[in-house]
Amino acid sequence: MDHFNAPSEWSRWRQQNKMAISLGSRQAADEEARAEVEVLNSRLEKTSQLTKKIQASLSRLESSGKSVQDAVGPLYGNTQKLQTLGTNIDSILSAIERIRQPSDIKSNEEEIIRKGPEKAGLAAFLSSIKRVNKALSEMQQTNLRSNQQAMADLSRLLKSGNTQLEGHFQRLLQEDSRPLEPLHFITKDKPFPMLSQDKTTRLGLISSYIASSMRQGSGSGESPVLQAYASVRGPYLTATLQNLASASVNTARKKTPDAIYRQGTNGMATYARGIQGAFLAEYDNICALFSRDEWGRVFNLTCQGAISELARTLRELNAHIKANLTTDCYLAYEIIEIMSNLSSTLENRTGELKPSFAAALKPIRETGKSSLGELLEDTRRKIFNLPAIPTDGAALPITSETMTRLQTMVDFLRPISSIMISLGDGGWKSTAASNNSMEQIPSLNSFDVGADGKQIFAHYSIDTIDALLTSLEVKAKPLLKGKPTLGVFIANNATIVDRMIRNSDLQPLLSSRMSDVDKWRKTGAQLYTMAWREPSTHLLDVQYTNRGSQRPPSGSAAAIDSAAILKGLSSKDKDAVKEKFRLFNTSFDELVAKHKALNMEREVREILARQVQQMIEPLYGRFWDRYHEVDKGKGKYVKYDKSSISGVFLSLG
CATH class of the missing domain: 1.20.1280.170 (Exocyst complex component Exo70)
Structure with a gap:
């Protein structure tokens, strides 16, 4: 690190040479230039040395990096393996927990289910059986061989619970299914009673659960509570209506x-x-x-x-x-x-x-x-x-x-x-x-x-x-x-x-x-009236007149002179008239007697009497007008006059 002390040496050198420079500016300038060159050469040499050191350090660093890479690489790989191992261990622990869970569920729920809905309470019983059902469903999805025994145990437990629910359903129904006396409701025009609200709520919970369980299970089939309901309420209806059926017969x-x-x-x-x-x-x-x-x-x-x-x-x-x-x-x-x-x-x-x-x-x-x-x-x-x-x-x-x-x-x-x-x-x-x-x-x-x-x-x-x-x-x-x-x-x-x-x-x-x-x-x-034609035939006559005499006038009774008509008849003709009256009387009286002897409805008697009168009376009136003087009023031949025969007709009705 001598290179970093160059400025202090330069200062000392300049102080030493200040006196020489002062001796002569030229000499001083040369000396100064030489000194600067020497300094530069010295610094160049130190820079070269520093470069070599840096290169050596880089070489060492590169070598160290490779060593680190060689050392750290396996460690990173092992770390990843450890992470995977940790995940697998967690999964294994979870699986172990799931394997342990059925036995825990069975032990936890079995006591409630064995008590039954009456002792355990319907709400608690249903919750318990739902948990068993859910656990069994999850186990069936995992399909672990180790769970087969547990699945069998839970299935039996679930079946027992469902059976108890069905029995409880029937018992609840039976409580409100005693036969009634229907006349009480019919005569008072009252509606027949329904199940109580409390019963309806509890029965509805059971029905809803079993129907849901059936759908989650096989997905088809009929809920057993349908038959259970019919097996209780069907006989109730039959027994309630039995007396009415017997009364009808x-x-x-x-x-x-x-x-x-x-x-x-x-x-x-x-x-x-x-x-x-x-x-x-x-x-x-x-x-x-x-x-x-x-x-x-x-x-x-x-x-x-x-x-x-x-x-x-x-x-x-x-x-x-x-x-x-x-x-x-x-x-x-x-x-x-x-x-x-x-x-x-x-x-x-x-x-x-x-x-x-x-x-x-x-x-x-x-x-x-x-x-x-x-x-x-x-x-x-x-x-x-x-x-x-x-x-x-x-x-x-x-x-x-x-x-x-x-x-x-x-x-x-x-x-x-x-x-x-x-x-x-x-x-x-x-x-x-x-x-x-x-x-x-x-x-x-x-x-x-x-x-x-x-x-x-x-x-x-x-x-x-x-x-x-x-x-x-x-x-x-x-x-x-x-x-x-x-x-x-x-x-x-x-x-x-x-x-x-x-x-x-x-x-x-x-x-x-x-x-x-x-x-x-x-x-x-x-x-009937056909029989009355016989007397009417006796009233039909020819006009008995003398030759050359005029025909007697016809029309109203006042215009007919019976005595005059008879005067113009021969004895034979008069006898014939008498016979006609006699035959008519006989036939008429016989028919009147028969008429009165017959059993007629009132309307029939009136109708027949009227028809007979309409048939006989006009003919008899005409005949009587012409010939009633034949027995000179003695009634030997002329039994009925017009009023008396009219009375007979009235009696017929």
Whole structure:
């Protein structure tokens, strides 16, 4: 480091030479220049030495860097390995922790699950079982062989927990599922009770968990609580409605064999109200406990037992109706309407059960359809089997019975109209078709949405009336002697038909078809009045006049002089007039006696009396005016004068 002391030496040198310089400026200048050169040479030499030292240092530094690199490189690589090793160790520790975790979970949760939801509490039990479920799911994802035993243990624990939950679900349901007395709610028009709010909350938690567990597990299949719910609430519904079902059968039993069923006297309407109330309350319970996509399934499962009991009840009622068809067919019509209304109400509210109700109702609906044709055949059969016809021409009870049946049918016009539409106009005429309707493929008439059920019923009523009166005529012809009695018989029955139509709700339905009934009454009147032609023939005469005498004037009675007319007759002609009076009296009196002996409806008696009077009285009045002086007022031949015969006609009515 001598090089760094050059300035101080230079100073000393300059001081030493100041005296010499002063000796002579030239000599001094030369000396100074020499000194500067020497100094520069000295400094150059030191710089060269310093450069060499720096080069040597750089060489040493480069050598040291290589040594450091050689030394540090392996250390860095080892550090990276150590980091990877550390990460692996952490992973191993985590894996070990996970391996240890199942045994910890099992020991932690097993005690709670073994206690069950009643002792542990539903909330704590559900939380525990959810943790087990989650742990099992995570283990299944890792799929470690060492976890197989732990997975099996947790699976058993989870299965035990789920089984306990299902049992707890059923026990909770059972607490609120004791059968009720439905009449209490029906008569007071109160809704059927639902599950309590507390029960609904707890049952809903269980249902929600099990459904979620099912979705997380297999992803398919039906939650077992659906069947569990139906297994408890289904018998509850059946037992609750059992008494109503029995009452429906019991109220159908007849105290009087021939009694006609009266609307509303059967317990079916009350039974249907009970079904509606109980089913709707049950549907609300289900909606509060299950997811929307499960409502229909649970509702159908729960109600099937009660519907099976309903179907059994309807089969019993159907057997009763078929055994008493002519008097109890109306019960079939009433049940059809009641069940159709019930089915529609429940379908509108729940969207369910319509096919089940249709299947239960099918036997009675088929009986209702076949009854129309069978009733017609029954009418014909009863008339054919009559042992006799009243000899006085009185109407038969079957006429009133048949019309009463039609009148009663009007009370059930709505269900009958639906039956009529399904049969089609005239579909009742074929007995075979009616009896085998269950096996038949529905005709297009069954789907005629524009058909008028009331109009078709009117056609059926006219067919029934025509079958009745035609059968009566056929039966009476060979049994009744004489057309008058037959005519009165036909007119009597036709008049009862007419009266029972006009005095009932049949009138607006059949008002346009009354001419079909009236033609029968006219037929009867014509048959009756044919017998009165005989006395009228005795009143027809020729004009007895002398040759050359003028024809007696005709016209009013005042213009006819009976004595003058008789004066112009010969004795033979007078005897002929007397004979005519005698024959008329005999025939007339006989017919009057028969008329009064016949049993006629009031309207028939009035009509026939009027028609006989219109036929006989004008002829007799004319004949009497001309010839009543034939016995000179003794009454031997001329029994009736005009006023007395008019009184006879009045007595006929």
